[in-house]
Amino acid sequence: MGILEVQNVNKRFGGLKALHEVNLTVEEGTVHAIIGPNGAGKSTLLNCFVGRLKPDTGSVVFNGTSLLGLKPHEINQAGVSRVFQTPEIFGNLSCFENVMIPAFARRDGSFTLNAVSRLSGERSIQEKAMHMLEDLNMGDKAGVQADQLSRGDKRRLELAMCLVQEPKLLLLDEPTAGMSRGDTNTTVELLRTIASRGITMVVIEHDMHVVFSLAQKITVLAQGTPIAEGLPQDIKGDPRVQEAYLGGAHL
Amino acid sequence: MTTSTKTDTLLLWVFALATLFGPIILAPFGAGYPDLLQKFAIFGIFAIGFNLLFGLTGYLSFGHAAFLGVGSYTAVWSFKLLSMNPIPAIILATLLGGLFALVIGFITLRRAGIYFSILTLAFAQMSYNLAYSVLTPITNGETGLQLDQADPRLLDTAFGIEYGAALPVSSLFGLDMNQTWTWDFMGWEIQLNAGFYVCAVVLILCFWIAMRIFRSPFGMMLKAVKSNQNRMNYTGLNTRPYTLAAFVISGCYAGLAGGLMAVTDPLAGAERMQWTASGEVVLMTILGGTGTLLGPVLGAGAIKYMEQIFSAFNKPELLDFFSFLPTAIAEPLVSVLALFVGEGWHLTLGVMFMLIVIFLPGGLMEGFNRILGLFNRRRGAAGKHPAKTPAAAE
Structure with missing residues (x-):
């Protein structure tokens, strides 16, 4: 099976x-x-x-x-996570935010009205996302807007977004x-x-x-x-x- | 505390102080009188709320005036039935605005893009026409909903508050909303108005809530909705509840703004629901800077200020102003310029809007950021240390 x-x-x-x-x-x-x-x-x-x-x-x-x-x-x-033929990423957000979003989705499920907590206070998610980016050698690009990446890096970012969900x-x-x-x-x-x-x-x-x-x-x-x-x-x-x-x- | 939280706290303090000292700061510009200040605060709230939907999720609603109108009617009914105290009025207006948004959003958010805009516009126009026709028992049709000495005001009666023979005014535990203290300050007449201060406190609170939403995981999800809904779905996120929540919060803000309109002037008419009012808040948000925290408030202020200045001007004043020119030049010049003032002030607004959209697509906030950037670059070059990008002025 x-x-x-x-x-x-x-x-x-x-x-x-x-x-x-x-x-x-x-x-x-x-x-x-x-x-x-x-x-x-x-x-x-x-x-x-x-x-x-x-x-x-x-x-x-x-x-x-x-x-x-x-x-x-x-x-x-x-x-089940999916990587697309043309990378589907959140173009106008930073790479770091791009990876934090799937990490939140994994932790909090498909919808949470999480408007009270601060992003800057979400230590565990931040560490997880940063660790993931570093793991794929993208640590230095954490603050870069995802649109600005090269094609190869966009693919790498999309992979990071999928992998952070384990x-x-x-x-x-x-x-x-x-x-x-x-x-x-x-x-x-x-x-x-x-x-x-x-x-x-x-x-x-x-x-x-x-x-x-x-x-x-x-x-x-x-x-x-x-x-x-x-x-x-x-x-x-x-x-x-x-x-x-x-x-x-x-x- | 991280740097971003520090910047935010600073921004909030500056905003709060600027709002509370508004009557003094704006007096030299001829904008320090209660009526206009109240409009600044109320439309500021309306635009902040609109921006939470449009700026973050990218869903362009063309029907937000409906929630504004609902808020006004609710507040006036609260005055009539419950109490002249503004607190129940604005709470009920907020709740009902949100409830309306929940119903309308549930239906309209099935579509995105232009279809969503058209659906919201249709709903708002429907509400407007209903308010004039079928719903006359609730809205009092063309005359508008007004207070009456014979209103029951159950809570006021229960607490033994009497208003005598005069038409009652809304009052916060005895503080009348139309009460104004005037004060002479360096030659300017400063007018401190109770109604404005209620609006100002609510505005600061609304700004703070919007700031918290911007900086929360929820806010980031809303930005992600604008960026790529497909990726959101394949990331395990359901976009519908996110957009609906944003729509309802935004509807609450609009209802609250409508309620405050009734607090400062206890009258509600259907024209508040007309599409022109929906369009106005779109202009305010875009003019100030879509998706920024401060932009919508600035946009609302700019438009209401221009309305006041340009609509007050007329041909005689213009002739007077250009009296130093020979008549042969002054006459034609004035006849052209006269088109842009008085009744035609919308022409000025249109020209300004076009200029902003073409040259500063990020609105007034982009303009400020560019100026700040120039300033920082110059200072950075002189001081030989790398200038930080101006992330502060959001």
Whole structure:
């Protein structure tokens, strides 16, 4: 029994079968990559995990509770954090505030009318946020407005925001998309460090180099259906995978 | 105590002293008389509350005048039914303003952006029209709700307070709200008015509460709503209760302001609910500086002061003013300028608003911060020590 169990998930957009009979099990403490050519349904599947989309049929069970019908904030409160393809951060707040907000969300739940206490008096949250920023080598940027960061730092900040919540499951949507080779390597190193602490991750990625250096298990999607699943070395040599990527989508 | 808390305490003290000494400070500018001072304080409260919603969450309400009107009606009814004491009147006005905001906010906050603005505008106009028509038994329609000698005033009767044959005035345990002490100070006539001081104390209290909200985790969440609602949802935060809470607090402020209007002048009319009043508070907030603590109060003061100055001017005064010029120049000049004063003072307001939005999008507060920044940079260069950025003047 994995931490995330996906069974027989189907999703249609009009005439398009975006997902067809998807079955997937993510084991606790592993990095699970979902790869596949453009339009294979990777992002659709991820959106089904976080409550942005609702599958037409099938079930998504996280840690024993069904995620179907839950709102995004409820799913996050259950322990699922998500990093977006283009970093979603609070642009006009400082990096420090950006990390404090998720820390408050973890401590106080989805809504608290906490207007009486002072931010400057919230020592434990402040320490936690500062520690998190330092952990990701962003301690010197705590006072910088998040808008002013470079692309790579924005991604790093978003990761800090997710990690400060101590999620049980971290979802990453193309964490290195649009990054330079150097930035990609730093990000991969960072993700490896995070993975080594035992946080379960699901990664969607195009970059094979990233996938093979991170993942312990890989699921290959093509046209909304999983066509292969296994260890990285098995997937590398699988002819079906090579066909999906190189041979294109013949009918 | 951290530096930011120290700065805040200092700001609060300066604000409180400036407000309490308002009648003296503003006397040289011809703004030291009770009627105008009361307007400064009341619209200051209204704008502070509006800014808590618009400045922090970015939700632009175009219907805040409805809560102002509700507050006024509630206060007058409190005078009629309970007591001429302003305390129950403003408490009830605040509560009812908040209650109205809860109902309207619950419906309108389902939408964001322009749709939210239009929905709030629609609700306010609906309230305005209802006050004129169906609700006449409560609002007394066009005449406006007024006091009457025959009003029951249950609490006053219970405590044996009599007002005799004259129409009663609101009074705080015997201190009449329209009482003014005049005092000659270095050639200026200083007018200390009881009604103004009630408003001033409430204003300081409101400013303090707003400051605490700005500096609280709740305030930070409201800023996060403005910044990125999507990220909030995926961070486990439910944005709806946050926006609703901000809307209700803001409605309470508006109700309180409306109540104080009735305290200083016990009369409530439906025109207070009209969209022009909703628009005015938007102008005040933007003119002063959206999302800043002090900005809305400054904006409210600036607009009410300009209204007073420019609407009092007329063609004869202008001709008098330019009498040193030859008639051939003075006449056409005055006929152009006359458009901007008296009845047409809104034209001046419009021009000024455009200039501010184009050149100082952060409002008057941005202007002050720029001046402070210039000053600091010069001092920093001279003293060879790095100048700190002026974070104080918020």
